[in-house]
Amino acid sequence: MTLSVAPHTSSDLRIPMVNGACETAEKSPTGRIFNIQRFSLNDGQGIRTMVFFKGCPHRCPWCANPESMSPRxxxxxxxxxxxxxxxxxxxxxxxxxxxxxxxxxxxxLPxxxxxxxxxxxxxRSSGGGITLSGGEVLMQPVFARELLKELQGLGIHTAIETAGDxxxxxxxxxxxxxxxxxFDFKIMEATLARTLxxxxxxxxxxxxxxxxxxDVELLPRVPLIPGYTLTQENLRQILDFLKPFNLNEIHLLPFHKYGEAKYPLLGKTYSMHKTLVPDAVALAPLRAMAESDGYTVTMGG
Incomplete structure (x- = not known):
């Protein structure tokens, strides 16, 4: 199937990000999202609804949501x-x-x-709630804050996924x-993180x-990506950084190719096409490393 990106002539393409939210011609603040995913079980406690915000400052080659990268x-x-x-x-x-x-x-917001x-x-029945993801949700801080505030006011559990940059x-x-x-940790070496x-x-x-x-629950997560983060050295640096904070749980997220088909749809090349998905043998030493540091380890989120 041949896929392409068609030109978009809507004025939406020219709407700037204002104070972390979008602004329409009528000057009313809005959020810019690209998906709402219901019945998620892997992005926080209980049954959750995910809200995916558009826009990301990073260019991770393995990204499963390439449609999140552009804020437009x-x-x-x-x-x-x-x-x-x-x-x-x-x-x-x-x-x-x-x-x-x-x-x-x-x-x-309404x-x-x-x-x-x-x-x-x-x-209410599962102890679940709402998780805001992306992209990078913190690129729209005003709208995200007001949304979370409304949800907390109703007693709904709130969470965000972020890389913190x-x-x-x-x-x-x-x-x-x-x-x-x-909170996702990726490449710890600063120069490589900037370059790649x-x-x-x-x-x-x-x-x-x-x-x-x-006063917030922190859950560190590490995507395990061959050629980028899937090394004992990188995980060791992450664990050493986390040690003073006495956290009990960590999620290790093995590489997958679920987003591969989206890249040609967006006119992008998927550079991880030939990268093999790591098997249990490749992942076992990293899990053992985290467990030896006292963490309860969840594989896959």
Whole structure:
């Protein structure tokens, strides 16, 4: 199937990020998301609904959500479904076959709350809640904070997934309304992190240290990616960094290729195509290393 990115002529492409949120022509603040995933069991306690925010400062080659990287609303085209009728004129709303679709939407807080609360019975019965992910949710701190504040006010458990590479005040303002932070550690060596991922690793570590002074549950996670983070040396550096904070649990996230099919859809090349998914033999030493440091280890989140 041949897939391509179609040009997007909507003014949404020119909406700037204002104070961590999007701003429409009417100046009303909104959040920009690209997916709401229900009945998740791997991103916090209980049954959860995930809200995926658009935009990410990093360029991880293994990213399973490449549609999250750009902060802009994109239009994608599924060439195999195209009727070549030219009826749509590159507007997904006019496409009769569904070959064109938008990736991303601007949504107000009341509208998003209305969607999320449809799952409230599952949160209440399972001890679950809402997890904000991305992309990097902290690129939209104002909207994220207000959303989490509303949810906490209703007694709903709140969590975010983050790599922590944002200004300190963005992080702390959002965490004020979080019950749990799922914090990803990737490449520890600062130069490699900057070169390969566009990540400011010293800021990441400083921000994590700041979180340890806050009343929030911290859960470190480590993606295990061949050629990048799947080394005993890298995990040893992470564990040594975490040691003073006396945390009990860590999640190790083995590499997978679930997002591979999205890359050609977005006009991108998936550079991990030939990378083998690590087997149990390759993962066992890293799990044993974390367990020997006293952690309860969950593989896969």
């Amino acid at each position: 609303i994109q239009t994608i085209k599924r060439q195999a479904k195209c009727l070549n009728c030219r009826t749509c004129l590159q507007d997904p709303q006019e496409c009769p076959s569904g070959a064109l679709e938008y990736v991303g939407e601007d949504i107000t 509208a998003l709350m209305s969607r999320l609360l449809k799952d409230e019975v599952f949160f 944002v200004p300190r005040d963005h992080l702390l303002s959002v965490v004020e309304h979080c019950d749990q932070v799922l 991922l566009n990540m400011n690793q010293p800021r990441v570590l400083e921000n994590f240290q700041a979180l340890t002074q806050r």
